[in-house]
Amino acid sequence: MSIRKSARPVLLRQPLAAAISSMLLALCSMEASATDTESTTKTRASFDTRTLQARGIDPKVAEYFSEAPRFREGTHTVTLILNGAKLGLVDATFDENGQLCFDRALLEKAKLRETALVNPSSASDTANASGCYDFAATYPTTKVTLNPAQDEVALLVPTEAFQPGGYDLANAATGGAAGLLNYDLLGQSTRTSGQSSRYLYASTEVGANAGDWIMRSRQVYTSNDDRSRFEHVYAYAQRTFTSHKAIFQAGQINITSPLFTGAPISGVQIIPEGALAAQGSGPVVEGVAQSDARVDVRQAGALIYSTRVPAGPFALNDIPLLNGRTDLEVTVVEGDGAERKFIVPMASLNASSLPRTGYSLAAGKVRNISGIESTQPVVATAAGSWVVSKSTVASGGVMGGRGYQALGLGVDSKVATSTIVSARNTLSNASKDNARGVQTSFAINANLTGSLSAGASATFQTKGYRDLLDTTYGDFGAFGSSRYKSQFTGTLGWSHPTWGGLNLSYSSVQTFNGTTTGRFVGSWGKTFRHASVSASLETELGSSGQHTTRHNGNAFYVNVNIPLGSRNLRTYVNQRDDRLRTGATLSEKVNDTMNYRVAAEGGDGGTDLTGNVALTPRYTQINLGAGHYGSGSTSFFGQFRGGVALHDGGVTASPYPIQDTFGVLSVGDLSGVKVTTPYGPVWTDPWGKAVIPQLPAYKSSRVEVITKTLPRNVDIKNGFKTIEAGRGSVIDVQFDIVKTRRVLVTAIDDQGHPLAKGSSVMGPDNTFVTTVVDDGQLFLANAMNSEGLKVFLPDGKQCALNVTLPEKADEHAYYENAIASRRIL
Template identity: 30%
Template sequence: MMPALQCRQLKRLGQLMLLVASLLLSAKVAADENEKKQSRAAQILRARGIDPDILSSLNQANALPAGENLLDISVNGELKSSQRVMTGRQGQICFTPDLIDQLGLKQPAQLADPGCIDLSQQPGFNLKADPQKLALSIVVPQQALADEPQYSGEMGGHGALLNYNYYSGVSRVRGRQSRYSYLMLEDGINMANWMLRGRQQLNEDRGKVNINRGTLYAERPVPGWRKRIQFGQIGVSNTLFSLGEIDGIQVIPDRGLEKDSSESGSIEGIAGTSQARVEVRQYGALVFSTLVPAGPFHLNGIPLHNLNGDLDVTVLETDGHQQRFTVPASAMRVNPSGNRGLSIAAGRLNQAGESGSGVPALLTLNQNWQVRRLSLQSGLLLTKMYQSLGASLAGPVLQGAQLAAQIVAANDRQQHTSSMQLSLSGSYSLTSSLSFNASVSKNTPGFVSLATASARLAERYENDNLQYRLSAGWNSPSAGYFSYSYSASSRFGDNGISRYDMLSWSLPFRKAMLSVNVSRNRGNSSNRQLSVNFSLPLGGQNFSSYYRRSGSGGQLGAQIDGALGKNGTYYLSSGRDMQARMQSVQGSVSANLHYTRMALAASMNSEQAGNVSLSGSGGMALVGSHLLFSPQPVGQTFGMIELSERLAGVAVRTPGGTSWTDWRGLALAADIPAWHPAMFDLDTESLPKNSDVGNGHHRLAMARGSVKRIRYNILTSRRVLLTLRLPDGRPVPRGGLVRDDRQNIITTVLDDGTIYLENSPVKGTLEIAINGENRRCRVDYQLNDEGENDAPYQQVSGVCLLLPGGGEPTGAAVRAG
């Protein structure tokens, strides 16, 4: 039994050994066959001028080449920035803690190497590289994203600013010459988020100079309360009452921490002459001034003290005529600001020409609520002899319909009268092409604002009785766009009614446009305006012919306007007065000079009457020891853009407009929104050809009143085109792999022994595998330290010395020619 059992075991062991030997033999045969296939493939590649070693570098799972790569990085589908990252030989991507913060990710808890973090090893992280697009997509769990606070903003910084807006014009009419000029200034200082601001205005009219010192106030945000505190000469905002400026203090909600809904207005009208000046006043103070061309105009974003004071609009024509009309406050309350929270203001009413005990001390409180889709506001105004209560309600009432209502009750103890004001406004979009707007404000006899009640004028109670405004708009693909607006106002003690209405129609067909605008002003000053315009684009220019009528005179003419380069525009017009039989010509040139805006305009008629004017605007700021300039006015929050290299003319797109660097590589980011993420993008097309940027996209959130330095790391790329020959005079064969001194594959040899290097050091060593000869050669080169910025590359030619058996070659280094 035992010998038989042993025999069977030996037999099974022999069968197992035979099976193992058979498997090993099959593997050996397969390996030999694979080696033969690879050898044949290598021979084919060599015959076609391609080094077979390239296959091993392209056969990796992560196809990003080892070394430094500039990648567009996105997180959960949102593009974050373009960054230079290091990639290891095994394809791992190195992330630094600063880069993780910029991507909006939480820092990993446990780090083996804090200086180089491999996010692919983090739980739930998925990284996918696209070598063709040089992009990296990172998908992370929601809990890996960095928490965003309820409000965020970088605090600190200091700087000074000066904004300016000027106009100077000389007119000559009937042999008489007159000059009108104005200069509007705003200066200020930012320090530790405290903001000090002052406004002044200088006017010169026919040799008489008038200086208006305007306002002077200080402000600081209080983010813990979500408020702003202001004191000095300030305009009371976020209130239900018709108040101008006070000398005092106020605490108001910070709009930057809520939905942005700044208090602003809009006006429309028709100018009869070119370079007409439009002035807008509220509570008697000039809040906006600009120049407009002849024809209809529509101006948005008029800065206001609040939504409770009418806008007095004056259009001053260059021929001396004036138009005046009023935009009622009720027309601006259709969508009032809904800044939730409590507002408090206290001080003395700032009335021109009055001071001391005659100026009332006041206290006003206003509370805002947001109840579902409705905005509610209540207010209280207290002085010794005048008290007032107010309430308002605004919001959608039907689909496509908005309604706002406001009531204010006043008690004037000095005159022993109680009165009331009721305001209603609404808008309704019946269809996508038909809309209506309406507003009405009705006062009871004796109702006056605090400013009027405190005045010492006998006629102070000739106050407004009724104001209303109606408008409608209809858009038809075949008939064009129609709009009509009508406003009227009346006063107690005056039987007259002031009216202003305007009718507009425009019809586009193909690329041309026909428009007709008619306006009529009746009341204290009566005037009629008619404008008919036909425009047709011609290439990059716009040609138009027009007919304008103002009063009893009419003018027929043509004009052309267009762009002058990337940052300029021009306007040229010629017309004939049909009644006076007088020919006239007007022209203007305006330009954004990167650091300021300027415009030059002139007009002349056949009677030698004319006008010449120069206007401009911009801002400047002192950040540290650097004085910076901008074509845009400097806002409450601003910063300095700084390049690591002294490059001029580099464009950076900022929230306040495009800024350009000066000869120091510095630029002014003039206006940055507070509390909200702001994007800054460097235009790489404006960089010299030999320069690049490490990260051209910055995303910042700044607190109100902060001053920030924004730095861009400029990379000077030394692009090199080498032409190499072997010692026997032959060009280095095409297809050979090129390695640097760290044995990283960086490129391959092109035709005629040429090698292109994208970002080369000043001194370098290259080792080249000679394709088809199983030999290597090496070349040492040195470039010129200072190359032409706009040259696409430096050219280098030389001899690649052979490496026999891995030894060191002999010979001189190659230098750029």
């Protein structure tokens, strides 16, 4: 064989094709010829047809393999790459020349425009499912790169070929049914100066998805020593109607409105489906804990979130808000029982992007979830947001009920490429109190440069202003004077490659009784070659009349992190008020299912020793810890979180809470296989199943099997899936596996002589299997189909092989060793 420039062998995946191509390449000579129209080199192979016929190979096969690598005619599942981005799997069709057919399925997957048909069967421009569009002729700069060896098709298309903006809801998977249970249990026991205290927090969510309907019920139980409380937070049913791009809710819900406070009601609601709109990053609650502490977040009087944080700065994400208009009350309970509270104004969290457009309607009876005695009037509200110009969204709405009416107006505008200004104005009339008032808020968020960002918000309300919940309390005057009169927030962020990053935030609240409280938080951080350094400052200010003084709540924190491989050493200095503390923490991520942390802290008040271990034993999350504070306080805690899905294939546990759109995957019947999902890694249970706890609605997401966790005797056809799920659907994802027995066989006769090198091994249907190499050895890619093997010897004789295998395959070995006897036919 002689090879000229740019000649490359054809790589094929099918064993038979690979065998044939190997034989052909062994017999061919390559000839290169340059075309007149392109400065590229085509490769073409010529074969000795008589030799091929003698080997039993049709010369037509040689003609097919004489050209460059290409797909066989028909439909193949390939990975589609569009302008450099992987879009996942698609069934692509190829003609008799191996050329790609731009059919409707391909254009829809890539979200490309339809063009004229290549060979229309009628005058109609509408293609049937198998018709090919003349896409390359319409957009001549299109480049198609075929890679049959990797089952990939790469397209490079001009931007004008894309469909107009917007998501094609027809691509989203729908349907499916399953039940679920989410749980979050936190228990803590503290003993101080001979007295003990116990705290228990239990949050459960039960529900089901069926026919794209979402049904959920959430309950929270808290117990603090002899005081306990059970709160039924909500129970509702929800469905997205894609034709209207709207969500319908019914039950115990919270009013979602761009203008009014989100009161809890028992009723119905229609709101825009926001999965397609650009959204902000969600609320983030920041603070500094002096010790290992518990953080409780309340909204509208209800406890909506409770977690533990280590000493130092903290930032809480993914808080399950009841609504987007009511401020958050945050309580930090330190390890020694000391409490601190602060308010996070909601105006400071809602100015990160233009709001989504659409209309919202709600009607129902107000629910009491705060535990304070109140009335429960019937209320109705309607609001809408619509585009005024390319950079401006206006909002308007009304709310009314017995003894209460409100009118709201708002505007959000991009005054510059990266600057958003928002304004809200709400007028209220509470006839029961004969009170009328106004609430006005402003917010601005700006990315001033690539490294500098800033934001500010201000909210004012008159003494006569009431929101809906204010009118439900029996004695408004008992707490009316403690309501805020004004709120101010400001943030500033700056980053520099040499000096690090700096973030500053300030908030201030003034009440009608003349009290003013302020809170300032600043942080700086920089990563060096062998360590990272950060510092945080938290200051709380209080006032009485016109004299402003500092009070308890000031903290300064300096932290140095030193990575030590899988371990991390953290040292810090912490000062709160006049109390100076220093400490060190050692943490390590042992593996995917375990990490731990131990800490020691000393200074004013004695020495604290704490430690915890976090476990993810595949099907739940466990966090256990203990602490000793000073000379007379000890604390123990335990937390369990996770979910359980009930589906038609059985019951499957999840280490993470299950969200409104989820799936169930299976990897055959294999246990302990690790699979990455959009929410985090999961592991298959003893029946080969695992829960995909969250799938983003109406967006593509990737689920991938970590193949190194598969048994060695298992092959998987395709280790990843691209999923597009409709809201409320339950997706069934199956990874097809093939259990094989790879065996290195040594074939000998009765006298111990090995088979001749180069002998061909054929299957019972005379298909090529493999070739004998040195010492009579041959490799069977799947010895489970080893019955009826025949060997064609160089002298023209044939013999039958009898391979003897152990009854059970070795799952931990890539291949086994076996002896085969032969019998002359």
